[in-house]
Amino acid sequence: MAEQVVPDIVIGRLPRYLQALERMRLEGLQTTSSLELGQRLGISAAQIRKDLSHFGEFGKQGTGYSVEFLIEQLRAILHLNRLWDLALVGVGDLGSALARYQGFTNRGFRIVLAFDNDPKKIGKRIGSLVVEDSATMPERIRQTGVKIAMLTVPASVAQQVTDCLVEAGIRAILNYAPIHLVVPPGIIVETIDPILKLQHMTYYLD
């Protein structure tokens, strides 16, 4: 049970499994079951077993899963056995908060480049990062080979900055601008817009 195309919706759950497992490891658990993992995440045991079965047989009947082993397998599947470099594009309030966030490193990521087009911000230091001029962005991204960008620029320029990032070799964009980005096939975009989530919730409130 290995080389089918695994549904994207399954891939989307794997990082959550990984997160729960890492928490279990921290708590000293050595073994777990689909039932226990599911209860922690609000997901059915059957779904967890089915999801994992796309990639191999990681459990032992009667026993469950080794926490450590399953973490390693998930990290391999998600290509997290390396540290991924990120470019931060736009260093406003949100970009600055992301630049200071300590939670990236032990989950597989680090910001290595930061850009802004505001002369007041260029040269500014945030931790070990120095904000660089957006004008040099394509060159610097190509030089460093960074493949993932976090986009925290105003919506009004998000699409044109995106085009520029794609042209420079970026292959995945985490978009914080409240707008749908158009990209060529093969480029991955995920959008985070908290207000869409708030508006989703208000449907259920009165």
Added chain:
Amino acid sequence: MAEQVVPDIVIGRLPRYLQALERMRLEGLQTTSSLELGQRLGISAAQIRKDLSHFGEFGKQGTGYSVEFLIEQLRAILHLNRLWDLALVGVGDLGSALARYQGFTNRGFRIVLAFDNDPKKIGKRIGSLVVEDSATMPERIRQTGVKIAMLTVPASVAQQVTDCLVEAGIRAILNYAPIHLVVPPGIIVETIDPILKLQHMTYYLD
């Protein structure tokens, strides 16, 4: 075609329709079609028509939809014909960035309360907000009747703060802590964890 239970996945798309329509209005468009709206969002025309049909017949055959009218209908459906008050819990880097974000107001929300337990932050002003002591949180939330909270506290305390919020009458939580929150039935939680999205994307990169 009105009073079925509308699938949650449909509700989740409505805010995106609203966002695209508001952009169209800004551009001066008075009329649109399911095709045009879909192209802007990367969604099929059939799906948009089907989604809207859960709530009524908003279009005219041969003509399409009035942008202004459809905006009004969606705002009514999502209960956005009022301004929703928000409580911000945790005023670290991310919480501060949210407090300063200008994009809430014209999409139906405003932050009216902010809390932290760090004495250095209590009393601090951010725009018109004053950071209050977490100890007074339940009382203040009850007084003001705020129903929605944005949770930007460390993962280690997120669950206990959540319990406290629910006890105080909060009915919806936008959770920024990288952890699965457990809440009683009827309480709505949406989680925003950028690293889950990054880890989802790396599956497709090499």
Added chain:
DNA sequence: TTATGTGAAAGTGTTCACAGCC
């Protein structure tokens, strides 16, 4: 006995395609 991995069944969601109306 316990808990996995998995076909089959059930349940959801999306797209098709066209009657009906502007």
Added chain:
DNA sequence: GGCTGTGAACACTTTCACATAA
């Protein structure tokens, strides 16, 4: 002619339930 609203067809996802193995 153009575009909506919608049953029917299709596709996808989840759950069930059990043979199998530790």
